[in-house]
Amino acid sequence: xxxxxxxxxxxxxxxxxxxxxxxxxxxxxxxxxxxxxxxxxxxxxxxxxxxxxxxxxxxxxxxxxxxxxxxxxxxxxxxxxxxxxxxxxxxxxxxxxxxxxxxxxxxxxxxxxxxxxxxxxxxxxxxxxxxxxxxxxxxxxxxxxxxxxxxxxxxxxxxxxxxxxxxxxxxxxxxxxxxxxxxxxxxxxxxxxxxxxxxxxxxxxxxxxxxxxxxxxxxxxxxxxxxxxxxxxxxxxxxxxxxxxxxxxxxxxxxxxxxxxxxxxxxxxxxxxxxxxxxxxxxxxxxxxxxxxxxxxxxxxxxxx
Amino acid sequence: xxxxxxxxxxxxxxxxxxxxxxxxxxxxxxxxxxxxxxxxxxxxxxxxxxxxxxxxxxxxxxxxxxxxxxxxxxxxxxxxxxxxxxxxxxxxxxxxxxxxxxxxxxxxxxxxxxxxxxxxxxxxxxxxxxxxxxxxxxxxxxxxxxxxxxxxxxxxxxxxxxxxxxxxxxxxxxxxxxxxxxxxxxxxxxxxxxxxxxxxxxxxxxxxxxxxxxxxxxxxxxxxxxxxxxxxxxxxxxxxxxxxxxxxxxxxxxxxxxxxxxxxxxxxxxxxxxxxxxxxxxxxxxxxxxxxxxxxxxxxxxxxxxxxxxxxxxxxxxxxxxxxxxxxx
Numbered sequence: 327x328x329x330x331x332x333x334x335x336x337x338x339x340x341x342x343x344x345x346x347x348x349x350x351x352x353x354x355x356x357x358x359x360x361x362x363x364x365x366x367x368x369x370x371x372x373x374x375x376x377x378x379x380x381x382x383x384x385x386x387x388x389x390x391x392x393x394x395x396x397x398x399x400x401x402x403x404x405x406x407x408x409x410x411x412x413x414x415x416x417x418x419x420x421x422x423x424x425x426x427x428x429x430x431x432x433x434x435x436x437x438x439x440x441x442x443x444x445x446x447x448x449x450x451x452x453x454x455x456x457x458x459x460x461x462x463x464x465x466x467x468x469x470x471x472x473x474x475x476x477x478x479x480x481x482x483x484x485x486x487x488x489x490x491x492x493x494x495x496x497x498x499x500x501x502x503x504x505x506x507x508x509x510x511x512x513x514x515x516x517x518x519x520x521x522x523x524x525x526x527x528x529x530x531x532x533x534x535x536x537x538x539x540x541x542x543x544x545x546x547x548x549x550x551x552x553x554x555x556x557x558x559x560x561x562x563x564x565x566x567x568x569x570x571x572x573x574x575x576x577x578x579x580x581x582x583x584x585x586x587x588x589x590x591x592x593x594x595x596x597x598x599x600x601x602x603x604x605x606x607x608x609x610x611x612x613x614x615x616x617x618x619x620x621x622x623x624x625x626x627x628x629x630x631x
Numbered sequence: 632x633x634x635x636x637x638x639x640x641x642x643x644x645x646x647x648x649x650x651x652x653x654x655x656x657x658x659x660x661x662x663x664x665x666x667x668x669x670x671x672x673x674x675x676x677x678x679x680x681x682x683x684x685x686x687x688x689x690x691x692x693x694x695x696x697x698x699x700x701x702x703x704x705x706x707x708x709x710x711x712x713x714x715x716x717x718x719x720x721x722x723x724x725x726x727x728x729x730x731x732x733x734x735x736x737x738x739x740x741x742x743x744x745x746x747x748x749x750x751x752x753x754x755x756x757x758x759x760x761x762x763x764x765x766x767x768x769x770x771x772x773x774x775x776x777x778x779x780x781x782x783x784x785x786x787x788x789x790x791x792x793x794x795x796x797x798x799x800x801x802x803x804x805x806x807x808x809x810x811x812x813x814x815x816x817x818x819x820x821x822x823x824x825x826x827x828x829x830x831x832x833x834x835x836x837x838x839x840x841x842x843x844x845x846x847x848x849x850x851x852x853x854x855x856x857x858x859x860x861x862x863x864x865x866x867x868x869x870x871x872x873x874x875x876x877x878x879x880x881x882x883x884x885x886x887x888x889x890x891x892x893x894x895x896x897x898x899x900x901x902x903x904x905x906x907x908x909x910x911x912x913x914x915x916x917x918x919x920x921x922x923x924x925x926x927x928x929x930x931x932x933x934x935x936x937x938x939x940x941x942x943x944x945x946x947x948x949x950x951x952x953x954x955x956x957x958x959x960x
Contacts, residue, residue: 350782351737523732530687531720531747531798534713545737 355549358625365621371614372559379434382427392421394428394581403597414599416589422603425581429604432493432570432582433563433611439497440562441555444504449551451505452512453539457520467513473506482565486574496575500565508554515547549626556622560615567608583608634704635662636838637686637723637806642698644678644685651911655681655693657862660937663806668832668839670853670870672846672885676907678862679842680728683808687725688715702806721751724799728811730791734783741767741779744798751802766797770827789820796827800835807831808840813848825852846889850874858882861908861918864937868944878946880923883957917949925950925957 359365378385386392391410398419406414406422413422455466485499519525520543528542569575570584578585583604590600644656656678663669671679684690686700688707700707707718724747727733734743744766745759754762760779767775770793783791792812799807809828813821825848832839841852849856849870856874857867858881866879877883884903905922908914914921920930929949940946951957 350739523727523729524735526684526689527725527727527733527795528735528746529689529719530725532716532718532750533720533746534716537750542735542738546735 355625359621362621362624364617365625368614368617368621371610372618375430375611375614376434376438378427379430382431385427386424390421390424390427392424394420394425395579396420403593405597406599413603414597416586416597416600417593420581422600425586426583426603426607428581429583429586429607432576432580433566433584433608435493436497436500436566437559437562437615439494440500440504440566441559443498443501444508444558445551445555447501448505448508449512449544449547451509453516453543453547455509456513456516457535457539457543463513466509470506470509473503474510478503478565482569483572483574486569491569491575491577493576496566496569500562504558504562508551508558511550511554512547515550516543519543519546553619553623553626557616557619560612560619563608563611563615567604633664635701636665636703637661637663637840638701639682639686640699640701642682642685642700643696644681644690644693645696646693648911653693653910654862654913655910656685657913658698659859659862659864660698661857661864661867663838663840665805665838666832666836667855668829668841668853670849670856671840671842671859672844672849672856673859674844674907676910677859679844679859680810681862682859683725683810683840683842686808687719687723689719717751720747720799720804721802722804723806723808724802724804726792726795726799726807726809726812729815730788730795731815733795734786734791736783738782739780740783740786740794743783744779744794744801747798747802762801763797766801767794769800770794770797771823772797788816789823792816792820792824793827796824796831800831800837803835804837806840807837808842810842811844812841813845814843821848828852846874846885858885861913862910863918863947864945865919865948866944866946867937868941872941872943876941876944877957878940878944878951879919879948880925880950880957881919884922884924917947925955 386394390412398415400419401411401415402417402419404411404415404419406412408414411421411423413426415421416425451466451470455463481503482499485502489495489499491499525538525542528538533542566575566582567584567587570582571587573585573588575584576582578589586604587601590597590604594601639659639661642656642659643654646653646655659678659682661669671682673679681690681693685693685695686707688695695708698708702718702722707715710718734740741760741763744763745754745756748754748762749756749759764775764779767779772778772790772793778786783794786794812828813824816824828839828841829852831837841848843849853870855868856870857864858873858879859865860881866873866877866882868878873882874886877886888901888903890900903922908918908921914931916929916931916933917923917935920926923930927950933949935947935949935952937945937947938952940948940951946952
């Protein structure tokens, strides 16, 4: 083994205070996030909806003892706070609260799935385009330009007609447009990181392209993904609700917050709660997602504040 | 004498830009023997760094258009990308100019120092960290166990350069290319880093190519020196001889332009007149002739080859090749 160099170690000054533990960028960002009360509150709201989505059959069994599809034509349009129906019933006598529980599955499921797919595809395309540059960059980015140049709503309607929408296909339909913006953002960041010396330095260590991109480059653009992903969640929930409302989304047999609105708009004046429950829930979810996204952005990029 | 460890033969690296072809490296040949320290000096844009990067095949977007780079007899320019990766970081390591940007800001320093052994020896995280800590100790980082868990921004410039050197040495490479390792550092730290490089060279037997524009650094570190101008080597030889009796007007002017402590006061600086040449449109003949005070008619016509002038030196100059001495005007 190598013997130590006979160097008389000079006193090297360091910017870090002695004894202070090293805090990573990640740790600093999460501590900034924790100090943001609105951010934490909206995070808790989102978490609540996620938990509802994950446990909706259980919640229905505990609180409402009914199925979201069980029709009771003797008890239609019951107002909120009726016995056994805390949030009332709809035009077919189905329990509103049960349907809200199950609707969370659709909204949250599609929300996270679409965000996940958009981030994965967008990050992959952005990293490849930014890292390799040249022809690959040109082709990929022109493709993104084309996707983003077509009105999204037109694509959604077209694809909803072509593919029978269920939770997974609807998420993929929404993600098929969403990845374009993230690819652009990631590429922009990669272009600036790529020219930094440590990329050449890492290359000179003998790292493969794949390792260079995934292990050394990706962590440097991760903050873009986190910020975009959290802000995008709110948008996806809104888009999904809009498609359901237009009858292009989840088929009405499966309850979703969006298609609950479709069925109830006709009854707005005589049973307004049928509009209020899903409408208010969508509003709260999207608001929470946006506020949480803003908090994340502030935490990860303090210069923006 | 044993076969050289690293041998460049008529290497040409060019950048194809919309404005024209930049001949960054234009026919460089050199030899590096095991354990020796070779200095490459020249001003900014003379092709020093591109030469180094070409050895590692990291000259993107430039292209190696001709010539070869022989390392232990193998021509590196003909290796596949996968074979080349085995050379990089394992056989030949590189240290860069700016330690502030050469470390990845999102990783702990120890993790990065251990990266070469993870890549080449396939060691796990814990074992690589052990090597990183012992290397950080060797390059003189105090409290290395603790410091290995720090991020690069918590290191000073000198410490980062030490960490870079530690990273380069974890795999005990045969050749270390230091591309202006002290340029971004202040003078006292420079001295420490050069000391460190010298010790590394002595202890590990690592052959070192030291690229710099600081003649003082070369004088203190290198047995042999090569002077580059406009992508070509204009003079080479033992450092002592080159500095005592420069055989190329560029070297001569460079040495004369250094202000001296023992000089008469109020003596004005003696810069080299003119500007470095445009690498797309090189002057005809010898690229230095527009700035040369010894030029003769032939200099603007023919390109001089690097040939033996004097006992130990090589120079590419018509004037000295004809036997004339360079004397100060």
